[in-house]
Amino acid sequence: MALTKSPYKGTRDFFPKQMRLRNFIFQKMAEVSEQFAYEPYDGPLLEEIDLYRAKSGDELINDQVYSFTDRGGREVAVRPEMTPTVARMVAQIHREVAKPIRWYAIPNLMRYEKPQRGRLREFWQYNADIFGAGQNGEVEIIQLAIAMMKSFGANSSQFEVLINDRRFVDAVFVDLIGLPADLTKKLYKLVDAKNKMDETKFSQEVSAITNDEKKSQTFQEFVSLKTITEIENFAQKYSVTDKTQPLLSILKRFEKLGLNEYVKFEPSIVRGLDYYTGIVFEIFDKHPDNRRAVAGGGAYANLLQIFNEQPLEGVGMGLGEVPLTEFLNSHGLAPDFSKPVLDFLVAHLDPEGEELTAEIASKLREKNKKVELFFGEAKVKKVFNYTDKKDVSYVVFVENGEIRVRDMKNRTETTTSLENLISGNI
Amino acid sequence: MALTKSPYKGTRDFFPKQMRLRNFIFQKMAEVSEQFAYEPYDGPLLEEIDLYRAKSGDELINDQVYSFTDRGGREVAVRPEMTPTVARMVAQIHREVAKPIRWYAIPNLMRYEKPQRGRLREFWQYNADIFGAGQNGEVEIIQLAIAMMKSFGANSSQFEVLINDRRFVDAVFVDLIGLPADLTKKLYKLVDAKNKMDETKFSQEVSAITNDEKKSQTFQEFVSLKTITEIENFAQKYSVTDKTQPLLSILKRFEKLGLNEYVKFEPSIVRGLDYYTGIVFEIFDKHPDNRRAVAGGGAYANLLQIFNEQPLEGVGMGLGEVPLTEFLNSHGLAPDFSKPVLDFLVAHLDPEGEELTAEIASKLREKNKKVELFFGEAKVKKVFNYTDKKDVSYVVFVENGEIRVRDMKNRTETTTSLENLISGNI
Numbered sequence: 111m112a113l114t115k116s117p118y119k120g121t122r123d124f125f126p127k128q129m130r131l132r133n134f135i136f137q138k139m140a141e142v143s144e145q146f147a148y149e150p151y152d153g154p155l156l157e158e159i160d161l162y163r164a165k166s167g168d169e170l171i172n173d174q175v176y177s178f179t180d181r182g183g184r185e186v187a188v189r190p191e192m193t194p195t196v197a198r199m200v201a202q203i204h205r206e207v208a209k210p211i212r213w214y215a216i217p218n219l220m221r222y223e224k225p226q227r228g229r230l231r232e233f234w235q236y237n238a239d240i241f242g243a244g245q246n247g248e249v250e251i252i253q254l255a256i257a258m259m260k261s262f263g264a265n266s267s268q269f270e271v272l273i274n275d276r277r278f279v280d281a282v283f284v285d286l287i288g289l290p291a292d293l294t295k296k297l298y299k300l301v302d303a304k305n306k307m308d309e310t311k312f313s314q315e316v317s318a319i320t321n322d323e324k325k326s327q328t329f330q331e332f333v334s335l336k337t338i339t340e341i342e343n344f345a346q347k348y349s350v351t352d353k354t355q356p357l358l359s360i361l362k363r364f365e366k367l368g369l370n371e372y373v374k375f376e377p378s379i380v381r382g383l384d385y386y387t388g389i390v391f392e393i394f395d396k397h398p399d400n401r402r403a404v405a406g407g408g409a410y411a412n413l414l415q416i417f418n419e420q421p422l423e424g425v426g427m428g429l430g431e432v433p434l435t436e437f438l439n440s441h442g443l444a445p446d447f448s449k450p451v452l453d454f455l456v457a458h459l460d461p462e463g464e465e466l467t468a469e470i471a472s473k474l475r476e477k478n479k480k481v482e483l484f485f486g487e488a489k490v491k492k493v494f495n496y497t498d499k500k501d502v503s504y505v506v507f508v509e510n511g512e513i514r515v516r517d518m519k520n521r522t523e524t525t526t527s528l529e530n531l532i533s534g535n536i
Numbered sequence: 537m538a539l540t541k542s543p544y545k546g547t548r549d550f551f552p553k554q555m556r557l558r559n560f561i562f563q564k565m566a567e568v569s570e571q572f573a574y575e576p577y578d579g580p581l582l583e584e585i586d587l588y589r590a591k592s593g594d595e596l597i598n599d600q601v602y603s604f605t606d607r608g609g610r611e612v613a614v615r616p617e618m619t620p621t622v623a624r625m626v627a628q629i630h631r632e633v634a635k636p637i638r639w640y641a642i643p644n645l646m647r648y649e650k651p652q653r654g655r656l657r658e659f660w661q662y663n664a665d666i667f668g669a670g671q672n673g674e675v676e677i678i679q680l681a682i683a684m685m686k687s688f689g690a691n692s693s694q695f696e697v698l699i700n701d702r703r704f705v706d707a708v709f710v711d712l713i714g715l716p717a718d719l720t721k722k723l724y725k726l727v728d729a730k731n732k733m734d735e736t737k738f739s740q741e742v743s744a745i746t747n748d749e750k751k752s753q754t755f756q757e758f759v760s761l762k763t764i765t766e767i768e769n770f771a772q773k774y775s776v777t778d779k780t781q782p783l784l785s786i787l788k789r790f791e792k793l794g795l796n797e798y799v800k801f802e803p804s805i806v807r808g809l810d811y812y813t814g815i816v817f818e819i820f821d822k823h824p825d826n827r828r829a830v831a832g833g834g835a836y837a838n839l840l841q842i843f844n845e846q847p848l849e850g851v852g853m854g855l856g857e858v859p860l861t862e863f864l865n866s867h868g869l870a871p872d873f874s875k876p877v878l879d880f881l882v883a884h885l886d887p888e889g890e891e892l893t894a895e896i897a898s899k900l901r902e903k904n905k906k907v908e909l910f911f912g913e914a915k916v917k918k919v920f921n922y923t924d925k926k927d928v929s930y931v932v933f934v935e936n937g938e939i940r941v942r943d944m945k946n947r948t949e950t951t952t953s954l955e956n957l958i959s960g961n962i
Contacts, residue, residue: 113624113842115843133566140559147908147909149552149876155614155646160539188581208925220581366891483676
């Protein structure tokens, strides 16, 4: 039986067209990161499974992780996320280096998902983290996220950054509502799904979970908050002003930075099952057909604890290449990469020209030009049929020892010397 | 018990210094590939194990492959090499696209190795393949390999390309020596190890395997061949001129291309356990302390057969980032990436300057400058201590609403306006 030609379920083959888009995306990610002085890092594809168990508990591992036992009896996993790895690496060096530590990576990750739109088993995820910077780090990571989206040509009519603060969220969920742990968890999950339900259904479920009219009322007030003034009034009313202070301070900083067209408070962003302890945020696509999170992140206080290291506060974000590509497609922002781009295609029209075409190709490449050598004796028509499928600037024909250069844009043809061609005087 | 901070055995953490070197290497690889009109591709991290079984047999899988059964009962493997994946992908599209197909990739691969110098469990490997191009493809892939080595600053005193031809090798091993399959395999392994043994030992082992004086004599003659004339005489004597013709032709082409300072015939390069059917080659480090193969490749006729597709000839090469890095280090060719490179570091010396420093940073970043924002109120001395660990071109101080720019190379300081700073008139 013949082997299948398809890739493994939930993974992709990147043919050149798709790969050029991926390279373009990764290139922008790296470029913007470097503009913000973030330094590149990477870690191993496999980690010992205890690393994920310590951070996320057994649930993630049992449901989503590609894990197995190696030949030496070690339980290992293909990395499903980058945060445990970056924490492990920072734990090695944080005592010796100047803070803040600003790092980024674009690893391939695997999760055992049921493949669906926006979710695949193998995907790449941009990760940026800043360690040891407090609220300045929270502001910077969100600025970085906005700059990155803008670098793809996106504007404030196409995406927004929805923010919240776990200190405020926890004050409401734990101090004000105060339910047993399992019900609190249910409430986190419910609020996470809020934007996918109608309001009546949402109210009913809130009441069902709290089983208390006053608590439901408080909760409904919380999830309706929008403006800085509303948050301030709520905080006064329920005496949680100390818990809203960091959030209000950061919202005011974004106003000052002129970024309030992008950054909005959104009470339903809680990222409740994650390890965040400060600001949390998600980048949302505003397109009505693709109303979903493109990226997310937040601040955490205790990532190094699992290594018996002193606390080092950090802020991180993740931006998946799959949702980002969908975002770019939904707004027509993905450039067309269907054709390869070449500076020159070099062909010889008689056998005697072979050596000269080889020499031309070598010398142009030494000048860092992209040059395709057309193999074998060429016919003019055949060459043009061939170049139709490529984005070629110049076609060079060698015939009777003569060099003719065709400018494919202006459709002009000139005879030139090897010297002029190589030095760029075409 | 605290978790380990070390990476999984045989894998590496890439801290920024190492990652910048890796990025530099991959960037060069991509750049030279594009100069030769090779297009980028990538495939999945996991493949179904049958793909490797079909190509390489059970030996590789049992000894070296990270394999496991997924939750759906599929036997999968972390890719140990890229060739089966590229064959699978080309099998999907080769009937619809113009030939030749020129592709490159830089995947991460995993093999269950005992970690040692030049061998790790996780590594990246540059792969280039050309399909449907015959001997022109063989020449081009070797030219590409040479250009890539030269792009890292290497010259012909530092590396060489040793070539051979499987058609010639098989004629000698099978037609002239003609041993049973298991002994032929032993002979392949022996010749592979030739350069690691002394001559007497090698002769003894040849005699032991052939158990025939005349055959041993023929074999010794073969492994002593060096020049084109010697190959021609050998071919005449043993009536294998049709089997040496392609090799002699390609050696003469490299002479014409002026590449014979790099390319040499070497009878011990046989790559006998691989799937090659034409030219085979290895790039060797000439450094006496690192006398080993940096890269290898060859031509193959039948890679698509396992997919029930018609034969499509190809030529491929692999260049591992681990042996390449060792090569670069052994010749002092790896640039120093210990410090991050920044265009600007922007600091405010009084609290009132915070807004202006943020504005300066944002505007310089929009001009694609690499800018670090120094958080909090700065002291001049502290800033300079901090920039000592970085390669910073300019430090910008904001004080009393004034902007001072320090040129870190010329050690000059000037006062300027926001407008001049952003437009580059420093």
